[in-house]
Amino acid sequence: MAAHVIALANLKGGCGKTTLSINLASGLARRAEVGLIDADPQGALRHWSGWGEAKSGLPRLFDDHDDAHANLAAAREHCDFVIVDCPPSLDMNVTIELLLHSHQVLIPVLPSPLDLWASADTVKAVNQARENGNQSLSAALLLNQTEPRSAMTRAMQNAVAGLGLPVLPAAVRRRAAYRTAVVEGVSVYQLGGRGRAAVDEIENIIDEVTSP
Numbered sequence: 001m002a003a004h005v006i007a008l009a010n011l012k013g014g015c016g017k018t019t020l021s022i023n024l025a026s027g028l029a030r031r032a033e034v035g036l037i038d039a040d041p042q043g044a045l046r047h048w049s050g051w052g053e054a055k056s057g058l059p060r061l062f063d064d065h066d067d068a069h070a071n072l073a074a075a076r077e078h079c080d081f082v083i084v085d086c087p088p089s090l091d092m093n094v095t096i097e098l099l100l101h102s103h104q105v106l107i108p109v110l111p112s113p114l115d116l117w118a119s120a121d122t123v124k125a126v127n128q129a130r131e132n133g134n135q136s137l138s139a140a141l142l143l144n145q146t147e148p149r150s151a152m153t154r155a156m157q158n159a160v161a162g163l164g165l166p167v168l169p170a171a172v173r174r175r176a177a178y179r180t181a182v183v184e185g186v187s188v189y190q191l192g193g194r195g196r197a198a199v200d201e202i203e204n205i206i207d208e209v210t211s212p
């Protein structure tokens with residue numbers, strides 16, 4: 001079976017691409033062979049994977065090559081799923097090139113109209129990848145760092161409608177566990193009780209992402 005490639009992309013910085021890459025890959029690694037690709041030259045995933053002690057149950061980081069595309073090709077050969085952590089970038093072509101090799105893209109966005117509007121260029125990158133040959137690329141917005149009572153306001157609904165992409169029903173709350181896990185070099189799955197609520201929501205996303 002060919003690897004299913006899922007990109008976490010947003011040209012805007014700091015919306016959760018790396019955090020969600022780590023945790024989605026770790027959840028998928030409980031059921032399949034998973035490779036992680038760090039397409040960000042800042043190399044946050046390399047630091048992360050060098051930190052923790054207990055490495056069992058974590059996805060494999062493919063970083064033998066300097067070039068993200070070479071790492072992606074290697075991961076595709078060995079894995080059932082490949083998660084690509086895309087860079088924030090003013091150069092949209094870097095992201096478009098990665099999306100040309102992806103089956104699916106999740107676009108993390110913070111739950112505000114401003115952050116949704118700021119993702120318009122990322123939606124353009126998705127459309128470019130579709131027009132340049134990857135017609136079947138599936139794409140969805142993924143709300144990250146939501147608060148218990150944050151609702152989709154009218155302004156947010158309008159912004160989403162303007163972007164023209166679906167919003168994944170499962171969202172990710174703002175939780176200390178996500179920060180703690182990264183600092184400890186693990187994912188929320190290795191945090192035991194401290195990570196349980198986060199694990200539940202990551203599992204919901206995996207169910208939605210992997211259901212046909």
Ligand SMILES: Nc1ncnc2c1ncn2[C@@H]1O[C@H](COP(=O)(O)OP(=O)(O)OP(=O)(O)O)[C@@H](O)[C@H]1O
Binds near residue numbers: 144
């Ligand atoms: N659901 C969450 N709950 C709490 N903190 C979060 C959550 N998601 C992300 N963060 C924190 O927000 C910050 C930005 O997240 P992250 O580095 O994953 O974003 P990014 O999109 O990869 O950023 P960049 O564009 O710089 O690569 C980090 O400090 C991270 O720990």
Ligand SMILES: [Mg+2]
Binds near residue numbers: 017018019040044085
């Ligand atoms: Mg990042």
